[in-house]
Amino acid sequence: MSSLSIHLLEQLESFLKICEFSESDREVIRKEASECWYLHVREDRCDLPGSSRMCGLPDLPQGMDWPQGRRGPLLFVMQLRLDQAAGTLPYDMPDHGMLYFFVEDDELARNVKHKLIWVEDISSL
Secondary structure, eight states: OOOOOHHHHHHHHHHHHHTTOOHHHHHHHHHHOOOOOOOOOOOSOTTSTTOOEESSOOOOOTTOOOOEETTEEOEEEEEEEGGGSTTTOSTTOOSSSEEEEEEOOOTTOSSOOEEEEEESOOTTO
16 A cells, blocks of 8 residues: 555546556556655646656657666656756755666566666767
8 A cells, every 4th residue: 555645646647647557557567655745846848858758659769778677778767957957856856967767667567667767978879
């Protein structure tokens, strides 16, 4: 069972609805959620190169290879431009560059391999 407060569970439900997760995926996320961040990125055009966004294709810097897992290329989840979220992230995270989130496909979602990549210089996007 999730350890989230009622307020954070409401935020999570809103996110799950917007992102159109399947009901089985929603159940896994609800059950396993132990932390939930709500970020409002002040960027109207998330399709512009170098913007924060979920899904689609990432804006990888020149020369960066697509991250690989045991079974091939990882799936892109999101990219977060840190200067757009400065002051909202915990744990003394940097305030510049880009965070890329990738996961390996795992139908049962029981052992999801993932990669979090920080790129400090995003001038070559």
